[in-house]
Each structure stands twice: as structure tokens, then as C-alpha cells.
Amino acid sequence: MARKNTPQWLQGLSAFQKPKSQDEHPPTTSIDSPPEHSTVLLEDEPPPEPPAESSDPAPNPVKQKATTLGTRVARTASSATRATAQRMGSVAQAWKWQLIWLGILGIFGATGAIAFWWLSKVPPAVDCRTVTAQSIESEQLSCAQQAAQTGSADQIISSINLVKDWTTDHPLYGQSRSLLQDWSNALLILARERVTQRDIKGAVSLANQIPKSSPVYKDAQAAIDRWQAEYRRGEAIYVKIIDALKKQQWDRASEQMAQLALVEDPGWQARLGEVREQSNNERKAWKLLTDARNFAKANPPTQLGEAIAITDPIDRRTFVWTLQANREVTRWRNTIFQLAIAQYDQQNIVAAGSLLNSLPESVQLTSANQDLVRLVRAREIETANEYNSPGLERIAPLMMATHLVKQIDPQSPFASRAKTLIPRLEQKTQDLMQLNVASTIANLQQIPMLEYAIAQAAAVSPKRPGRLHAQTLLAQWRKELQSMQDRPLLTRAQQVARSGKIGNLRSAVAMASLVRPRRSLRIEAQTNIADWTNQIEIIEDRPIITNARTIAQAGQLGRAIDVASTIRPGRALYNEAQGLIGEWVYQIQLAEDRSVLNQAASLAGQGYLSRAIDVASGIAPGRPLYGEARGAIAQWAAERAEIWRQRDQAPQPAPSYDTPIGSSPEPIPSEPTPPASPEPTPP
Numbered sequence: 001m002a003r004k005n006t007p008q009w010l011q012g013l014s015a016f017q018k019p020k021s022q023d024e025h026p027p028t029t030s031i032d033s034p035p036e037h038s039t040v041l042l043e044d045e046p047p048p049e050p051p052a053e054s055s056d057p058a059p060n061p062v063k064q065k066a067t068t069l070g071t072r073v074a075r076t077a078s079s080a081t082r083a084t085a086q087r088m089g090s091v092a093q094a095w096k097w098q099l100i101w102l103g104i105l106g107i108f109g110a111t112g113a114i115a116f117w118w119l120s121k122v123p124p125a126v127d128c129r130t131v132t133a134q135s136i137e138s139e140q141l142s143c144a145q146q147a148a149q150t151g152s153a154d155q156i157i158s159s160i161n162l163v164k165d166w167t168t169d170h171p172l173y174g175q176s177r178s179l180l181q182d183w184s185n186a187l188l189i190l191a192r193e194r195v196t197q198r199d200i201k202g203a204v205s206l207a208n209q210i211p212k213s214s215p216v217y218k219d220a221q222a223a224i225d226r227w228q229a230e231y232r233r234g235e236a237i238y239v240k241i242i243d244a245l246k247k248q249q250w251d252r253a254s255e256q257m258a259q260l261a262l263v264e265d266p267g268w269q270a271r272l273g274e275v276r277e278q279s280n281n282e283r284k285a286w287k288l289l290t291d292a293r294n295f296a297k298a299n300p301p302t303q304l305g306e307a308i309a310i311t312d313p314i315d316r317r318t319f320v321w322t323l324q325a326n327r328e329v330t331r332w333r334n335t336i337f338q339l340a341i342a343q344y345d346q347q348n349i350v351a352a353g354s355l356l357n358s359l360p361e362s363v364q365l366t367s368a369n370q371d372l373v374r375l376v377r378a379r380e381i382e383t384a385n386e387y388n389s390p391g392l393e394r395i396a397p398l399m400m401a402t403h404l405v406k407q408i409d410p411q412s413p414f415a416s417r418a419k420t421l422i423p424r425l426e427q428k429t430q431d432l433m434q435l436n437v438a439s440t441i442a443n444l445q446q447i448p449m450l451e452y453a454i455a456q457a458a459a460v461s462p463k464r465p466g467r468l469h470a471q472t473l474l475a476q477w478r479k480e481l482q483s484m485q486d487r488p489l490l491t492r493a494q495q496v497a498r499s500g501k502i503g504n505l506r507s508a509v510a511m512a513s514l515v516r517p518r519r520s521l522r523i524e525a526q527t528n529i530a531d532w533t534n535q536i537e538i539i540e541d542r543p544i545i546t547n548a549r550t551i552a553q554a555g556q557l558g559r560a561i562d563v564a565s566t567i568r569p570g571r572a573l574y575n576e577a578q579g580l581i582g583e584w585v586y587q588i589q590l591a592e593d594r595s596v597l598n599q600a601a602s603l604a605g606q607g608y609l610s611r612a613i614d615v616a617s618g619i620a621p622g623r624p625l626y627g628e629a630r631g632a633i634a635q636w637a638a639e640r641a642e643i644w645r646q647r648d649q650a651p652q653p654a655p656s657y658d659t660p661i662g663s664s665p666e667p668i669p670s671e672p673t674p675p676a677s678p679e680p681t682p683p
Helices: 008-014 039-044 061-094 096-120 137-148 153-163 173-196 200-207 217-246 250-260 266-298 301-311 319-345 349-357 367-383 391-406 415-442 447-458 467-497 502-512 522-553 557-564 574-605 609-616 626-649
Strands: none
Touching (some): 173 217, 173 266, 217 266, 217 319, 250 266, 266 301, 266 319, 301 319, 301 349, 319 349, 319 367, 349 367, 367 391, 367 415, 391 415, 415 467, 447 467, 467 502, 502 522, 522 557, 574 626, 609 626
């Protein structure tokens, strides 16, 4: 049987196997000797095994030949493999020690790498939730460091307390010293923040938590001393400022505020604005109080409410208010209430209410003051005569007034007044409800309903508080009832009078006269009667006026006057007739006076001035030409006076009285000498 061929990768691997000893495998040839390839090697091989029996009945010569050839090839390949293995063993023997040293070096390198990785690896984080006082101190320190990083004062203090007592022989002392300094600085920073927040006690408390073993201890104690000293200095100055503000010493307060501005304390620096604002408020409050006092002195006590209103803007937190203004306002308030009580007792409810209304809403009232306010408000509602308002709008205030009075304390000084007022309010409410029902019925505007409403209103007795309201409604409803009863009669009369005939007008007058006096339509009926009577008189007297005008146009003014004079006074056309008569009389007088004035002018033209004046003076005042006559008389009198003046300067023989002035040949007029007494001037 032929041998199998060895794979090439296995041949390479066998070269690194440990070589056998020379005794076991003596070399047949040197390494450099070439392999033997000859038939000799083939002849040294054992003879081939006989082929296995075949089932073929007769051997195939071709197949036998192929088998023999394969056996030979296999023998040749086995010999070549053996030679190659021998050469590889020699190479491995030469590299043996080099490989051993390389393995040792690899082992040491791997060990160093593993050690370096273990040393450089970050240790696992400590779970601080499981760390207790019994845990190892390194874990406690790590957790304390983590807690301090939160910035919480309590956490920092806890961390400081952990390491503050560690001595130099402690294994973690060196690491804890730097941490203690950092934590102390952080705690001091928090303390300074408390100072800026005006919490000196909190800041001192935090700073005192820094232990003596801390490098920051001295700085913390120095900061505490500085904080407390500056705070006490600011506090002393603040006390002086408050004292100056209480006494209204504004200049002194300003000086102290300037000193407070120099205090190196953040809390007082922050409060400096508040102090200045308080000073400004005190000044404003003092100004308002002074104005209110001056107003109270200059006006009567009834206007003290306005003085209180002046103080209303004062800040209630100021010393001016708490120490002075509050007392002044209380005193003025009490005066107002005393005046209101006096007005109430005098039944002057309007004045009492006005006094109470003058008080601002900010004024604090005592229980007695509140009772007086309730009493006055109830009386105002009771005395209000709002009869034109709907019934429900009047009933609701009365019920509210009753409720207000019932709230007055029985021990109040106004309890007796309230006890008297409550029955009146209740009775007035009842009367108003009854009258409200009657009003609802009367609004139906039916005669039976009005009669029923009148009966309900008349049932309110004179002693009831709703009597006045009932009488008002009675007068209104009776007027409406009379109007509803008389309206048909008057409407019929108006319809009859529309024709304008005398007979119908007289019938309408007769019908309207049936509306009796004191009835609601009496005035309207009388107005219609007067109108219709005028129409009758116009119809009757118009022909007389027309006839008189016709006569006057014919020139018979006197007869026209007589005809027009037949219209009696009080008739519809009487004024028109009198106007015509006056016009005609004027025309007659004008004609008469014109002839007189012409005669006088003629005499004056002839030189008879005195006679002309006498004739013109006959025109009496009120006549048409009276003014013209007076003008002519004045002119003639002046001419006559001039003639007399010339005659007095050059005396001449007295001319005849009847001789005209212009007929004398002498230059001086011959007007007769006036009498010794001056000639009377006609009126």
C-alpha cells in the first residue's frame, strides 16, 4: 500500500519541533549533500504488497500498470519529505537560544505592562450614601470633599468638623490641611454674604465655625470684630437719626445720615436708602400736618373734616403720624361727631349727614361713632321724599335703614334714639308697601281701579308716617279720576265748536261750563270757553268795525268814531276799535292844529310876534303838532327878544301896538314895550 503525501503547512510546522538525538537518527548524509534520487532508493524499498483481490474474473493489464506507476511516485515523494525535515531540524537547533531569550523578555514586558495598567487605573468611586462614622477615614474625607463642593454652609461645616482635630501624625493630615483652608475660605465667603444680606448674627455664627486649627481662623476673627464694630457704629448713628426725626430736627438728621454713609457695613449701606426715604416721608408728613393745623385754626369747626382730609396722605408709619397727627385727627374726629349729635338732636338730619360725610374713609371710628353713622343714615332714608321713584326702590332703602338701626348696640349711647326710630321705619315700610300695591292698581287707568286705589290711600291714618305720601298719591289719583270723568264732556264740546258758527260756539260754551270748579279739567275748560267766546264776539263785532271804516273813508271821521265806540271794553275787537278811533282822532287833531299853526305863522310873518306866540300856544300837549308849535314859539320869542334889546340900546318913540314892524320908516322896530313883569311862557 502506498504512503500518503504530507501537506505543505504541516511540513513547515514540523521544522520547529524539537529535533531528535543523533543516536536515534544518525545522519545518512550531510546537510549540504544533495538528495538521492535514483532507482537505488526505489530498490531499497520493501517490495510492494500484492494487490488486493479483485472481484474481476481476470486481471486488467492496463490497471496493473497504473498501480505500479503510482507506487513508484509515492516512494519518491516520501524520500523528498524526509530530506526536507532533516534540513529544518538543523535550522531550529541554530535558533534555539535566541527564541528562549525572546520568550523571557516577553514575559517581563507583559508583567511590567500589567503593573503599569494597574497603577494608572482610577480607583472605583466611593458611594457616600453607605459611608458612616465607622468607615475608613479616606472614604469619609472623599465624601466630605464632595459635600463641601455643593456650597452649602451645613455641608462645609460638617466637612470642617471632620478634619479640624486631625494632628500631624494622622496619615491624611497633609491632604486635610489644604482642604481645611479651602473650606474655611468658602465658609468665610458665605459669612460675608450674610453680612451683605444684613444678617450680622448669621455671619458671625458662620465665621465662628472656623476652628483655631484653620489657617483662616485669625482672618475670620478679625472679620467678626470688624463686622460687629461697624454694625454697632451704624446702629448708634441710626438711633441718633431716629431721635432727630422724632423731634423734627431735619438738619441734624441730615448730618447723621452723612455719617451713616461712611459706615463700612453693607447692611447699613443697604439701609441708607430706606433711612433717606423715611426722612423724606417725615418731612412730607410734617408739612401736611402743619397745613392741616393752619386750616383748622382758620376755619369753623364744621370744616374739620377737610383738615382731616389734608392729613390723609400722611404715611401711617412715620413718627409725625404716630406721635402727633394721629392724636390731632382723633381730636378733630371727636369734634365732628359732637357737632353731628347736636344737629341730629335738633332734627337737622341734612347737616348731621353732611358733617359725617366730610370725614375721609381712612378715619378710624369707634363703636359709638359707627352707631351714630348708622342712626344718621337711617334718618336720612326716612326723611327722603323720593316719591317719584318706583315703590321697590323706596322700600329697599327703608328695610336697609331698619337693619342698620337694629345693629346698634343696646349699651350704645344712641340706643334710646334707635329704639324710637325702629317703629317709625317699620310703619313707613308697611305704609309704602300698601301704597305700592295701590299704585300698581291705579296704573291700570280704569275708573273703578282708580276709585279702589284712592280708597286704599285714604285708609292711611293721619298719624302714620306714610300719610304725606298717601296724600300726594290721593291728589294725583283724584285728578286723574276727574280727568277721566270730564274728558268726554269737554271732547264733545270741542267737536261742536269746530264748525265755527255762533250757535254751535254758544252750545260748546254751555257744555264746557258744566265742568265744575276745582275739577282737574276746569282750567282747560275755561281756556276753551274764553277762546270760543272770543270767536263769538269777533263774529258779532266785525260788522261794526267794517261799517266804521267805510264811514271814515267817506271823510266822516267823527261819525266813524261814534260807530266804533259802540264796541264795549272786554270784547274781542275792542283793542282793534280803539286803535282805529285813535287813528281817526289823530287825523282830526292834525287838521285842527294845522290851521292854528298856519294862523300863527301868518301873524309872525306880519311882524306880530307876540300875537303869533299866543295863537301857537293854544296847541295843547299831546296834540299832533305840539312839538312843531313849540319850535315855532321858541324861534319867535328869540326874534322878539332881539328887537327889545335893540330898542333898549336906542330909545325911540313908542310905536302903535297895531302898526306892523316893517311899515315904520324908522330903522328901529315899533314892537310895543313889554310889560314890567316878564310875559308868561305858554306851557
